[in-house]
Structures are given as C-alpha cells and as structure tokens.
Amino acid sequence: MNEVEKMRSCQLADTSDPEVQQRFLRVKEILLRFNNTYYGGPGYREILRELVPGVPDTSVISPPFGCDHGDGIRLGEHVFINSNCTFLDGGYITIGAHTLIGPHVQIYTPQHPMDAIERREPKEYAYPVTIGQDCWIGGGAILCPGVTIGDRCIIGAGSVVTRDIPADSVAVGNPARVIRSSAGAG
Numbered sequence: 001m002n003e004v005e006k007m008r009s010c011q012l013a014d015t016s017d018p019e020v021q022q023r024f025l026r027v028k029e030i031l032l033r034f035n036n037t038y039y040g041g042p043g044y045r046e047i048l049r050e051l052v053p054g055v056p057d058t059s060v061i062s063p064p065f066g067c068d069h070g071d072g073i074r075l076g077e078h079v080f081i082n083s084n085c086t087f088l089d090g091g092y093i094t095i096g097a098h099t100l101i102g103p104h105v106q107i108y109t110p111q112h113p114m115d116a117i118e119r120r121e122p123k124e125y126a127y128p129v130t131i132g133q134d135c136w137i138g139g140g141a142i143l144c145p146g147v148t149i150g151d152r153c154i155i156g157a158g159s160v161v162t163r164d165i166p167a168d169s170v171a172v173g174n175p176a177r178v179i180r181s182s183a184g185a186g
Contacts, residue, residue, distance in 0.1 A: 007090040007126040008072070012113070015090075016122035027051070027070050035064040061085075062103075072109070076133065081105075090126030091145065099131055102139030102157065111145045132167060141176075154182050 003020050006013035014020070034047045039062055048055055051070040055061075059079040065087075067073060072089030075081075076097030084104045087093050091109030095101070109126040113119050127146030131137065135149055138157030149155065150167030159176040168183040 004069075007124075008092060010091065010125060010127055012123050012125055013090070014121075014123050023069055027067060030070065031066065037063060039063075082139070090124065091128040092130075094128065094130045096131060096133030096135065096151065098133055099135040099137070101137045102141065104140045105137050105143070106141075107143045109145050152182055 001009070003013045003015070003017040004023065030047065030051045034051055037044045037047060039060055045057070048061060051067070052061065052073045052075065053071050055075055056077045058077045059075045061081040062083040064083060065081070065085055067087045067089050069089045072092050073087055074092060074094045076095060076099070078098045079095050079101070081101040082103040082105070085101060085106070087107045088110050093107050093109060107129050109129055111125040111127055113123065129143050129145065130148045132149060132151035132153065134152045135154070137143070137155045138159065140158045141155050142160045143149070144160070144162045147161050147164055149161065149165045150169065152168050153165050154170045155161060155165070155176060156170070156172030158174070159172050160174040161171065162175040165171045165176065165178065168181050169178045170180050170182045171178045
C-alpha cells in the first residue's frame with residue numbers, strides 16, 4: 001500500500017514520500033492556473049476537471065480555491081463552492097448534490113498524532129469528511145477531520161463542526177451544536 005492509499009484508508013501516512021510531494025507540486029501548478037480564471041471564463045471548466053477529476057458539469061468551484069490533492073474531492077450534481085475555500089483532501093471530501101458551500105469554508109481531513117514526539121515526524125492520518133445532499137454550509141465554517149453532516153443541514157456561518165450533525169439539523173457555534181430542525185424549511 002503506498003502513502004496515498006494509506007491516507008485514503010485512515011492509516012498513518014508519510015507526507016514526505018516522493019509520490020506525495022510530487023502530487024502536492026502538481027496540484028499547486030494547477031491551482032496557479034485555476035485561480036487566475038473565473039467561473040465561466042476561458043479554460044475554467046477544463047482546468048477544474050484537471051484539478052477535480054469527475055466533477056459534474058453542473059457543479060462549480062469559484063476561484064480562488066485551495067486544496068492538497070484535488071482528486072480527493074467528490075462532488076454531486078449542482079454543488080456550488082464559493083470563493084476562498086480551502087479543502088485539505090488527504091482523506092476523501094464528499095459533498096452531496098445541491099449543496100451550497102459559502103465563502104472561506106475550510107474542510108480539513110488531516111489529523112496529526114497526539115503525541116508531541118510523534119508529531120515531529122512528517123506523518124499524519126486523514127479522516128474523510130462527508131456532507132449530505134441539499135445542505136448549506138455558511139461562510140467561514142470549519143469542518144474538522146472525520147465529520148459527517150447529514151442531508152438537508154444548515155451549518156451557521158463561522159461554526160466549527162467537530163462531530164457529526166444529523167440530517168435535517170441547523171447547527172451553529174464553536175463547537176457547532178444543533179439548535180433546531182431544518183425540516184420543512186424548503
């Protein structure tokens with residue numbers, strides 16, 4: 001199992017591995033081109049497909065955007081990701097159809113070892129983040145490694161999601177907590 005496969009399967013992976021480092025460099029080059037375009041502009045869709053393979057034609061990522069790998073991002077149909085988002089996709093980031101992601105949202109999958117001595121090594125775990133369908137993630141929200149947000153949820157602007165949020169919930173705060181149901185809001 002190579003280091004990327006370890007990341008994608010929640011195992012401790014060596015980020016100094018030459019293949020991982022080459023992937024980082026490749027994505028940074030693509031991001032330089034992507035972040036110098038705009039939605040609907042010349043070359044936008046082609047560069048987006050290079051960055052996030054398999055992205056549906058109905059989904060949009062607004063530049064500027066940042067990520068570690070690109071191919072760890074899985075988008076459903078009609079997903080909209082606003083500008084200045086950062087997705088650290090060592091683990092998979094899956095976003096369901098018709099979900100809206102506000103500006104400056106940060107989604108993190110990396111988790112470093114808890115032991116300070118172990119943390120000195122260039123190794124980390126990566127835990128997937130999953131967002132259901134028809135969600136709205138407010139601007140500036142942070143989603144921590146390993147969380148799942150159920151379908152039809154609303155995450156308030158600036159919230160920090162540290163644990164799973166059940167479907168049909170409105171969650172706000174730091175740490176985010178469910179304050180009411182979002183059922184019937186649409």
